[in-house]
Amino acid sequence: MDYTIVAVVILILALLVAGGVFLVFARPGRGSPPAPPPGETDASPGTTATSGTDTTVDAGAGAGADADADTDTDTATGTGSSAATVPTPEAAAPEAVVETPPPGAGRLVRLRARLARSNSTLGQGLLSLLSARDLDDEAWEEIEDTLITADVGVTSATQIVENLRTKVKVLGTRSVDEVRELLRSELLGQLNPDLPRTVRTEPHGNRPAVLLVVGVNGTGKTTTCGKLARVLVGDGRRVVLGAADTFRAAAADQLETWGSRVGAPVVRRDEGADPASVAYDAVARGMSDGVDTVVVDTAGRLHTKTGLMDELGKVKRVVEKQSQVDEVLLVLDATTGQNGLRQARVFAEAVDITGIALTKLDGTAKGGIVIQVQRELGVPVKLVGLGEGPDDLAPFDPEEFVDALLTQN
Template sequence: MPPVDLIVWIVLAVIVLAGAVSAIVVSRRRASLTRSHRVELPTSSPDTSPVTASPEAAPPTPAPDVPEEAGTRLTRLRRRLAGSSNVLAQALLGIISSDKLDADTWDDFEATLIGSDLGVGPTSELVENVRRELSIDGVADPERARGVLRRELIALTDPSLDRTLRLDAEQGLPAVVLVVGVNGTGKTTTVGKLARLLVAEGKTVLLGAADTFRAAAAEQLQTWGDRVGVETVRGAEGADPASVAYEAVSAGVEKGVDVVLIDTAGRLHNKSNLMDELGKIRRVIEKRAPITETLLLLDATTGQNGLIQARVFNEVTRVTGIVLSKLDGSAKGGIVVQVQRELGVPVKFVGLGEGADDLAPFTADGFVDGLLGE
């Protein structure tokens, strides 16, 4: 039997050997875990050059609107007048559809015409001429009666008047169009619509926002200009409107545009200080360039009050043309004839509605054809 000391040494040797084996196994396992979580770094040096962010693409500029041409606007004028409740249109069509033309019929016809804002003088003239023409055959032939009415009413509306917009500026200067009128007639909107019409005719246009009293006027006018790619010159709210108008005309000269349209603040015709200011605007503008056209905007539904307004504005600003807004619908229609006779200046444009292209050049035959439903 081996000695006890030998056995003890053998046991100790086994324990030491087992510990060594265990340490080796643990060491290899740790090494394996380390390799499995190692992050491989690049062998070359990192690129330290600054990163330049690619610039963002600028949003595309929206293409300007393409305004409607004048020819199609005239077609819509006739159609809207034919479908309206216009008092003058109803009176004319009523006489054509009468079974007989006795004294009472003519009296009613005359009263209706006067009520349509045609005026006493023009009404008497029209009734006398039509009555003479129809006294023999009456209205047995409706087409002939319609033809007589058409001829006489066109003559009354005076097709000989020059209704073209005066754009014959001096060499190197733009044509300057000043738009005036009372409060609430829609001058800013009309200026925007007129700009669209001129752009459709191939003119270069600049807008002047000389209505500095109404907070939203300049912004509204610029919106109209932006829609057709037209620049707007504006000043601070409450600025001197004459100075803004002058700057607009100066900008038009420098940029070589064809037409400068000046929007002015609405003013009551019986407020002398405001009318004096309008005279000042005119005088200041003409230090830079002549005003080629002064358009008075009238609400066609105001009737006789519109004529009073027209007289006062004509005295202050020398009106050269009339723009009638709201001619379709509830307007009485006869105001066209009366305002032309009152001022001796032609109606040049008419407003047909609220649309962007609802402003049309006025023609006597187009107006009459619309009234007669043709």
């Protein structure tokens, strides 16, 4: 009995001493990140929980190592002072939760139901027309009209109809499966499946890959930058975002929100600042942080072609002082049809586009635009936007796309 009392007293004393030692020596910093809020998922490799303000870098304010140091102290304590000022959980500012988005692979399959309207018009519409017993001239005309209505483009529509007519003649009577296979291979052929689709985001030694995102305002350009950062973080990359669309302060704010959610710092300047200098600072920050990829949102004012050329040319030249531009992604709104294509052509003439991000493919019956835009611009569609949700951007895969169009959802 006495032994038990002594043991309990010793245990209490030991606990008091240990607690005291902890209070004296526990210091916030790199080794002791704050406890994540309840329910927070683990950050992906290379990301840490940072406070909302730490993800923003005032361009030109000497980001790099200084910013890192600030991150460490501010994140843990909110003040950067000693253990005595460790706030109680109630008093602490709420930490931004760094999310771990899903990887890029498999997203198109997951989002295939979003192509429902294109599926019913283009996919199921064509399948039922082609399955009709008598395919006379009128029926073929209707097939061609269906393709044109879905924004496939006249040249591709004519080609598709000609090829199908020949194959159907050879085949004679057709089962639904045969018709589906014919249409599948025809649409796939028009999508040019051998074009390179990979978005180049691999760093080059100690230099990050740099992606410029261009396009007219309102197409979903800034949103696409944010979603792309999520795809990259989901794939294990470390990312810096550059808010070079300095004509609209809200675009930088929007980008900051996206960046903070995945722990990607955003480099910005005041409204009206030189976009090229923001791009330069973003790449510099990317290099000093040793990240994999820098994504730069550019201004999308459609003024004169010369003005656009000068502006984007300058951004590119300035980036190339430190690294190279790996991708110039043109963001295009799938619902804007010929008007969107006209705008896209202006961008394509102003700068060498390496890939297209086609947004708002969800909810449009005009999925055929994928075929037309590739034919018109000679550039592969690399990404598709299939909704307003943060993870509704998917790497484009021609086979998955065609299968989604032709499969009854």
